[in-house]
Amino acid sequence: xxxxxxxxxxxxxxxxxxxxxxxxxxxxxxxxxxxxxxxxxxxxxxxxxxxxxxxxxxxxxxxxxxxxxxxxxxxxxxxxxxxxxxxxxxxxxxxxxxxxxxxxxxxxxxxxxxxxxxxxxxxxxxxxxxxxxxxxxxxxxxxxxxxxx
Amino acid sequence: xxxxxxxxxxxxxxxxxxxxxxxxxxxxxxxxxxxxxxxxxxxxxxxxxxxxxxxxxxxxxxxxxxxxxxxxxxxxxxxxxxxxxxxxxxxxxxxxxxxxxxxxxxxxxxxxxxxxxxxxxxxxxxxxxxxxxxxxxxxxxxxxxxxxxxxxxxxxxxxxxxxxxxxxxxxxxxxxxxxxxxxxxxxxxxxxxxxxxxxxxxxxxxxxxxxxxxxxxxxxxxxxxxxxxxxxxxxxxxxxxxxxxxxxxxxxxxxxxxxxxxxxxxxxxxxxxxxxxxxxxxxxxxxxxxxxxxxxxxxxxxxxxxxxxxxxxxxxx
Ligand SMILES: Cc1ncc(C[n+]2csc(CCOP(=O)(O)OP(=O)(O)O)c2C)c(N)n1
Ligand code: SF4
Ligand code: SF4
Ligand code: SF4
Ligand SMILES: [Mg+2]
Numbered sequence: 306x307x308x309x310x311x312x313x314x315x316x317x318x319x320x321x322x323x324x325x326x327x328x329x330x331x332x333x334x335x336x337x338x339x340x341x342x343x344x345x346x347x348x349x350x351x352x353x354x355x356x357x358x359x360x361x362x363x364x365x366x367x368x369x370x371x372x373x374x375x376x377x378x379x380x381x382x383x384x385x386x387x388x389x390x391x392x393x394x395x396x397x398x399x400x401x402x403x404x405x406x407x408x409x410x411x412x413x414x415x416x417x418x419x420x421x422x423x424x425x426x427x428x429x430x431x432x433x434x435x436x437x438x439x440x441x442x443x444x445x446x447x448x449x450x451x452x453x454x
Numbered sequence: 455x456x457x458x459x460x461x462x463x464x465x466x467x468x469x470x471x472x473x474x475x476x477x478x479x480x481x482x483x484x485x486x487x488x489x490x491x492x493x494x495x496x497x498x499x500x501x502x503x504x505x506x507x508x509x510x511x512x513x514x515x516x517x518x519x520x521x522x523x524x525x526x527x528x529x530x531x532x533x534x535x536x537x538x539x540x541x542x543x544x545x546x547x548x549x550x551x552x553x554x555x556x557x558x559x560x561x562x563x564x565x566x567x568x569x570x571x572x573x574x575x576x577x578x579x580x581x582x583x584x585x586x587x588x589x590x591x592x593x594x595x596x597x598x599x600x601x602x603x604x605x606x607x608x609x610x611x612x613x614x615x616x617x618x619x620x621x622x623x624x625x626x627x628x629x630x631x632x633x634x635x636x637x638x639x640x641x642x643x644x645x646x647x648x649x650x651x652x653x654x655x656x657x658x659x660x661x662x663x664x665x666x667x668x669x670x671x672x673x674x675x676x677x678x679x680x681x682x683x684x685x686x687x688x689x690x691x692x693x694x695x696x697x698x699x700x701x702x703x704x705x706x707x708x709x710x711x712x713x714x715x716x717x718x719x720x721x722x723x724x725x726x727x728x729x730x731x732x733x734x735x736x737x738x739x740x741x742x743x744x745x746x747x748x749x750x751x752x753x754x755x756x757x758x759x760x761x762x763x764x765x766x767x768x769x770x771x
Contacts, residue, residue, distance in 0.1 A: 332516075338514075338516075338517065338518075338519045340519055340521060340522050340523075341522070345522075346499070346555070346558070348470075348472060348522050348523075349469075349470060349472060349496075349497035349498075349499075350470065350497060351470060352470050353470065353471070356522075360517075361517050361518060361519055362474060362518065362519060362520075362522070363474050363475065363476040363477055363513075363518040363519060363520040364474040364475065364476065364520075366476040366518055367476060368475070368476050368478070371481065385464065386463060386464075387463040387464055387466070387467040388463065390463070390467045391463055391466065391467070391487075391490075391491070391655050392487055392652070392655075392691075392692055393487075394479065394481070394482060394483050394484070394485075394486040394487050394490075394691070395475045395476075395477075395481075395486065396471045396473060396474055396475040396486075396490060397475055400467045400468075402468065403464040403465070403467060403468060409475060411475070411476070412474075412475025412476050413475075414481040415481060416481035416482035416688040416689060416691075417482070417687075417688060417689030418482055418688070418689055418691055418692060420689065421689050421690065421692060421693060422692055432689075
């Protein structure tokens with residue numbers, strides 16, 4: 306399992322559903338799933354890598370197995386417009402300090418929205434088979450498309 | 455009070471997401487785009503209530519939660535009830551000085567689907583709006599009961615094929631018009647009511663911020679394209695939403711204090727509704743010759759509604 310661009314040691318450690326759970330009939334009244342271990346105040350000012358995620362936070366889980374195609378990111382063409390960041394439904398575009406850094410492959414479901422909204426020519430994100438290595442995908446990147454009128 | 459900068463996308467992107475990945479919404483689901491945007495609009499603490507529906511069942515599957523804020527799940531009818539009552543309790547405890555941090559800014563938000571907002575939670579929503587709590591209710595309008603298999607709701611537009619209003623040899627799908635929830639909420643005299651769409655991220659962020667900043671009950675209807683029940687490719691969620699706003703099937707506007715209407719997006723080229731309908735499987739049957747009249751009816755309703763919105767805007771009252 307990949308640990309993602311900014312992986313902590315907790316990332317992608319298990320598939321949803323595969324872990325040991327307390328049965329529904331064993332859950333006690335008033336039980337709370339804390340999203341963080343320790344202090345949760347001021348989370349809005351902490352980047353993901355600075356947070357103390359608990360084992361109950363879906364951030365530590367992965368849905369990578371949902372994907373059959375994946376987006377590949379080409380840094381050389383990207384203009385950091387952040388279209389992909391704002392519209393990714395799975396919080397899987399990793400942006401820091403106004404720069405697009407890459408894709409969080411533990412959370413990306415391969416929907417392809419980011420590719421559709423990427424405005425560069427050629428696109429800075431393209432979908433490839435999950436089985437293809439990213440380096441090989443980058444080798445095959447298409448040329449700039451001529452405008453056809 | 456701290457709203458975040460939405461001057462441009464680069465600045466907006468410096469926010470630290472508080473809605474985490476590995477939730478179980480369908481690939482390409484617009485619900486999460488809308489939720490992420492709301493949560494990135496402010497760095498205040500949030501207390502969020504979600505009632506049953508796709509968003510709730512997909513973001514709190516035991517043992518996981520995708521919410522980095524206080525989050526309450528409650529029955530189908532009661533997102534407005536939970537958020538408004540949490541707000542009342544907060545106010546009371548603040549007055550008594552019994553909160554852990556009496557000065558921390560907190561905002562109360564409720565998310566409901568169209569099934570719960572337009573139909574099953576309607577009375578409870580109306581009550582909370584009338585009581586005047588300081589909270590924001592956001593309807594994720596995907597025009598059907600998606601979580602239970604795509605039944606029609608009173609938000610489903612005329613002509614759509616749903617599992618309980620099926621198109622076939624004897625029917626063109628849903629027969630009734632979509633309910634105008636925005637007008638109904640404005641009629642409550644709410645200080646801020648709007649209809650917004652995630653493809654227009656900036657007007658959506660602005661509207662969310664206005665609602666969060668405005669004291670009193672605010673209501674926002676958001677168009678949430680549903681890849682599964684509208685039947686389109688997950689990659690096309692934003693494209694479909696563009697068609698929704700550019701055909702004026704979903705006009706983007708706000709109503710202040712129940713009367714002052716402002717149109718927030720005017721398409722440069724208004725597209726014909728066929729472009730929107732033709733892009734989704736749920737409307738495919740309308741392109742049969744015998745159903746042509748339904749498309750004409752939808753277009754005529756859109757034209758009249760747009761005219762009405764423009765005149766109301768001009769009236770400036
Ligand atoms: C009182 C009640 N009636 C019915 C249900 C079953 N139910 C659960 S989710 C759902 C559909 C939700 O539709 P909507 O509010 O539009 O949200 P969506 O899933 O479309 O986002 C239904 C009917 C329920 N949970 N409670
Ligand atoms: S493919 Fe979908 S989930 Fe993956 S990064 Fe792109 S928009 Fe996000
Ligand atoms: S949409 Fe394309 S150009 Fe814009 S930040 Fe993402 S990858 Fe870069
Ligand atoms: S059924 Fe529709 S609303 Fe529900 S998760 Fe899937 S795309 Fe989203
Ligand atoms: Mg719905």
